[in-house]
Amino acid sequence: MKMTQDDEGEKHVPTGISGLDRILIGGYPAGRIMLVEGAPGTGKTTLALQFLIEGARRGKKAMFFSIAQSHLELDMIAESHGFDMSQVDTLTPELGHDGSSRVFSVDSDQADLVGLMDELNRELDKHKPDLFVFDSLLELRLLTQQxxxxxxxxxxLRRKLREIGCTSLLVDHLEPQWGERNAEGIVHGVIKLDSVTPPIGVVRQRLTVTKLRGAPFVQGYHDFRIGTGGMVVYPRVIPKDAEPVTMEEMLEPSHDGLRDMLGGGLEFGSTLLIAGQSGTGKSTLATVLASDAGKRGLTSAMFLFEERTAVLRxxxxQVGIELAEQEEHGRVLLQHFDPAELSTGEFSNAVLSAVNEGARVIVIDSLSGYLEALPDQSHALIHLHTLIKHLAMREVLVIVTISQSGLLGEPPATQLNSSFIADSVILLRQYESNSEIRRSIAVLKKRQGDHLRNIQELVIRPGAVEIRHVSAETEKRTKSESTLGGS
Structure with missing residues (x-):
């Protein structure tokens, strides 16, 4: 068997998709046969092309044998992604076409099947590829009578591929009505692709590895997206895989009032939940903390689901928090997401990318906006909890805002049981005083260390964010005791 020992070299062959390499713990097993299954349009051909093109780029002999798509169709797919197919040997015998060249017909007898396989064997002997793709087993199945x-x-086919010693992908249409999955029993590993079209938003695409003999892999479903440039896979987040970093223990707010209420600050590796009704200052308070981290030389990444970045800036x-300079120096990163246009896996991997690039404070604003816009909310909170556990193990401070229903005078409420994700909880409220609507702030919970349990007034005014004692002095608008974002 012609198994190469170079590169990573002896055990794995890169898939051409970094996320899939991570799921397979290095790539496809070298010299083995993998089965790629999925319904039409799920990305099987794109996945196969990326495998061959990456191999050709690394100097490997790559061969694509397709009886499912013509040479022109493959060129169109490759061109749409900007793939260079010039170094890939492509063979596309046209079944059911009469002409001077040798062709084969789907509805022919057994002799035509034998002819097709003879042609394939000759091409394999001629090219002796390192990497091989056969597309697809559906047409082969249609040619057989039993x-x-x-x-x-x-x-x-397996015997011939083993003789050649190439790493191979067999592409197949996943159709339940075909009964027993014969191909799954003879291959080394199986990757299944599927997609779900929600009532609103883009198609949700995911894959899972259902079999990989004698090798570890990341189980479960993993989201992916196909766009210009090919397939991008987002491996699901696993908390135990986190690699902790060593850093300071606590983010200390730069202003006395908030620091005192939090018992000195917020521990890295913990989660803060800021809850309140609309207009109570949740986003503003989260921005204050992100800005404080930036002033200490740390990077904060804010993921916005309700407010555009320009509006937040x-x-x-207006309230004295200047983000422009911190953004310029890479201390505050702002990203706006439309939940209807991305999957939970894609969001989780965007957060992890920010952390991998140095972010030590993550702000999600807001959890309510994120979940309410998702077409399928059934497992979103579990995905988020898993992500937060992973970030906690990497000693990242996570700040999550959540909206509560209820207007002035009504008891606030939320339909989400999100307190289990939080180590600390700040509650913001609105109340009426002397014909004015004011805001209050209180720290309800802090697992690590003590905190103040009194209620304070939160004032958001032009040029500053302030905390004041709720007292007679506050009613008379006396000088504030502490300022949180301006002068």
């Missing part, structure tokens, strides 16, 4: 004949052809500037 299931036993189909399995016999699969075994013959403008509002922050």
């Amino acid at each position: 299931e036993t004949h189909y399995r016999r052809e699969l075994l013959a 403008q509002r922050s500037r």
